[in-house]
Amino acid sequence: AKDKGKNSFHLYVPNLEQAVNDKMTIQNELNRALVRQEFLLHYQPQVSAKSGAIVGVEALIRWDHPQRGLLLPDQFISVAEETGLIVPIGEWVLRTACKQNKQWQEQGLMPLRVAVNLSARQFLKQDFTQMVAEILEQTGLAPEYLELEITESSMIDVQRATQALKELKQLGVHVAIDDFGTGYSSLYYLKEFPLNRLKIDRSFVRDMLDQPSNQAIVSTIISMAHHLQLHVIAEGVETKEELAFLQEHLCEEVQGYLFSRPLPSEDVAFYLQAQKGA
């Protein structure tokens, strides 16, 4: 409605208008959700492919919406990214995940890594490493128990990404490339960037057993990663056959419904307690 003179905006397109309204509603509600603490984290176990022991958890955000119930990230993360609200939300996620991990350790449970997803916008901010350092200090979590999952879209700003990765390495925090193989992929950066782990995207793991091309991609990613001294984790592992293929190709870690869905923090403590007793 702003550019009345131009012909792109005064067309009446009900679906577009609906979409814009929905987006504004979500934006207003996201602001409120931060203030009223409507977000929570679920944690999905990351398991050693060799021993089956839990070695980490990935923190995944949920929104306990007062009217609509528990919402998954697909329903709000893109709006949070477009509006910039992902920055304060992401800071909340990081702080909460670190605090929770420290709490599990204080309960005497076996120490494990917590992996936190970052949006490019959050990761590429100038003061990002500073914020991570402050959160580690405030929560008392040792840096080696934090892993940051960044996507290939974070590599677009090569200079900034290189700087941030160097700072994080110095801090002692681990970094994984998430959704590996689905984005803007440059093998050159893999060689140059200080990284710890590649995370093979679910889309390659799914249907791996009846699609030879997916098998080729998965086994090639694993061997390339190993040549570059990187560890590998595969996500979306749902069947024993998929696990067997990954074990055979020496993928170190696995994550997926075969082991566990994302769990509330109390259930993770229970899981860890059971493992300790086993």
Ligand code: C2E
């Ligand atoms: P992702 O980082 O690729 O996370 C894995 C997603 O796959 C999660 O969905 C998880 O619940 C799901 N998943 C895990 N194992 C299986 C499996 O065996 N089969 C199937 N079909 N799915 C599985 P979720 O929790 O809905 O998260 C979706 C995406 O939202 C995440 O994808 C991540 O990109 C984003 N996200 C989640 N939490 C955060 C956050 O705190 N910050 C940011 N920036 N993004 C987040």
Ligand code: CA
């Ligand atoms: Ca992830």
Ligand code: CA
């Ligand atoms: Ca993925």
Ligand code: CA
């Ligand atoms: Ca992702």
